[in-house]
Amino acid sequence: MSGLFKNAVNISHQVIAAVVEAGDIVVDATCGRGHDTIFLAQLVGEKGKVYAFDIQGIAIETTWELLQANKTLENVVLIKDNHSNLDSYIPQRIKACMFNLGYLPGGDHSIKTDKVNTLKALEKATKMLDNNGVITIVFYPGHSGGQEELNSMMVYLSELSQKDFEVSHVEFINQINDPPQITIVQKVLGGSK
Amino acid sequence: MSGLFKNAVNISHQVIAAVVEAGDIVVDATCGRGHDTIFLAQLVGEKGKVYAFDIQGIAIETTWELLQANKTLENVVLIKDNHSNLDSYIPQRIKACMFNLGYLPGGDHSIKTDKVNTLKALEKATKMLDNNGVITIVFYPGHSGGQEELNSMMVYLSELSQKDFEVSHVEFINQINDPPQITIVQKVLGGSK
Numbered sequence: 001m002s003g004l005f006k007n008a009v010n011i012s013h014q015v016i017a018a019v020v021e022a023g024d025i026v027v028d029a030t031c032g033r034g035h036d037t038i039f040l041a042q043l044v045g046e047k048g049k050v051y052a053f054d055i056q057g058i059a060i061e062t063t064w065e066l067l068q069a070n071k072t073l074e075n076v077v078l079i080k081d082n083h084s085n086l087d088s089y090i091p092q093r094i095k096a097c098m099f100n101l102g103y104l105p106g107g108d109h110s111i112k113t114d115k116v117n118t119l120k121a122l123e124k125a126t127k128m129l130d131n132n133g134v135i136t137i138v139f140y141p142g143h144s145g146g147q148e149e150l151n152s153m154m155v156y157l158s159e160l161s162q163k164d165f166e167v168s169h170v171e172f173i174n175q176i177n178d179p180p181q182i183t184i185v186q187k188v189l190g191g192s193k
Numbered sequence: 194m195s196g197l198f199k200n201a202v203n204i205s206h207q208v209i210a211a212v213v214e215a216g217d218i219v220v221d222a223t224c225g226r227g228h229d230t231i232f233l234a235q236l237v238g239e240k241g242k243v244y245a246f247d248i249q250g251i252a253i254e255t256t257w258e259l260l261q262a263n264k265t266l267e268n269v270v271l272i273k274d275n276h277s278n279l280d281s282y283i284p285q286r287i288k289a290c291m292f293n294l295g296y297l298p299g300g301d302h303s304i305k306t307d308k309v310n311t312l313k314a315l316e317k318a319t320k321m322l323d324n325n326g327v328i329t330i331v332f333y334p335g336h337s338g339g340q341e342e343l344n345s346m347m348v349y350l351s352e353l354s355q356k357d358f359e360v361s362h363v364e365f366i367n368q369i370n371d372p373p374q375i376t377i378v379q380k381v382l383g384g385s386k
Contacts, residue, residue, distance in 0.1 A: 005208070005359065005361040005377050005379065006359060015198070154366065157366060157367060158366045158367050159367065160367045161367070162367050162368045162369065165367060166198065166199060166365070166367075167365065167366050167367040168198040168363055168364065168365050168366070169363070169364050169365075169366050170361055170362070170363050171361065171362050172359070172360065172361050172362075173347065173350060173351045173360050173361070173362050173376070174350060174351050174352065174353045174354070174355050174358060174359075174360040175355045176355070183366070184198050186198065
């Protein structure tokens with residue numbers, strides 16, 4: 001299976017690649033160093049659009065450079081704002097939303113996603129999700145505050161109606177140091193809108 | 194993703210299909226009504242071999258009929274014995290082993306897999322696994338004794354060396370009635386034999 005269940009980030013990419021098509025509207029809720037942003041930009045192509053959020057200027061700048069170098073800038077709207085405001089920027093339903101929580105790799109570890117804003121963003125993304133659309137959330141329970149953030153999200157996610165959403169959670173159970181975990185939310189075809 | 198993370202049985206089939214090739218030696222540790230057996234028989238083809246175990250005659254008989262009707266009997270060795278003895282029947286390394294625990298659907302619910310024999314079978318399957326090979330285990334925590342069986346396996350699985358095995362566990366967190374869960378064990382390429 002060439003690493004189908006290798007790690008959380010890997011699973012998020014496989015799930016997103018299986019759902020997102022050219023022309024889709026998608027969200028990178030945490031653009032960070034731009035790795036998910038460019039991945040999404042290549043999937044949706046010129047006729048689609050990626051809305052990518054980060055609260056840190058350095059993240060927006062790094063992502064901009066990565067997109068420019070790969071000629072995918074025009075597929076992306078970069079937004080320096082908290083992802084909890086995502087509904088202010090996106091007028092349509094979305095096909096996918098990727099969250100990669102925690103701090104910016106190589107950045108200031110004291111600046112990180114927090115459970116209050118992440119939960120707001122997640123609630124909004126869930127409401128905006130199109131039929132068959134997916135949300136992926138990569139959690140870092142090994143980071144300071146990461147387990148608490150995961151616990152808060154789990155309360156919300158476990159209460160989503162199973163008529164409307166399939167919610168699965170993957171853990172890597174034989175690794176040391178609390179490795180990342182991933183939750184996948186898929187809007188069920190034919191569920192209520 | 195057309196249900197990549199729809200349910201535990203569905204995930205087990207996707208993982209197995211991504212790994213098992215024509216000519217492989219594989220195991221159905223719990224043949225039951227034969228659904229996994231025929232799935233494996235079709236994947237390995239005439240040059241491969243499926244060793245399929247069940248303690249109940251009715252399961253062996255039902256599976257035999259299903260295989261015969263689908264002209265895949267010659268790919269399969271049906272064994273009416275406890276899967277804890279699987280090493281007595283299989284001389285080679287195995288590419289995959291599927292466990293679907295609990296009782297026989299439509300059968301006597303008091304006859305079911307038990308944590309002692311399941312653990313023995315799992316330990317043996319783990320040792321016999323070829324590089325890149327996988328074990329899938331579908332658990333039924335909603336059945337009587339199912340949660341206890343799951344807990345016993347988790348202790349063993351969480352202690353497998355991460356140098357040699359990638360072990361992931363998937364739960365469906367927004368469903369009522371304790372839905373099935375799945376664990377996937379993959380032998381790491383290049384790990385110790």
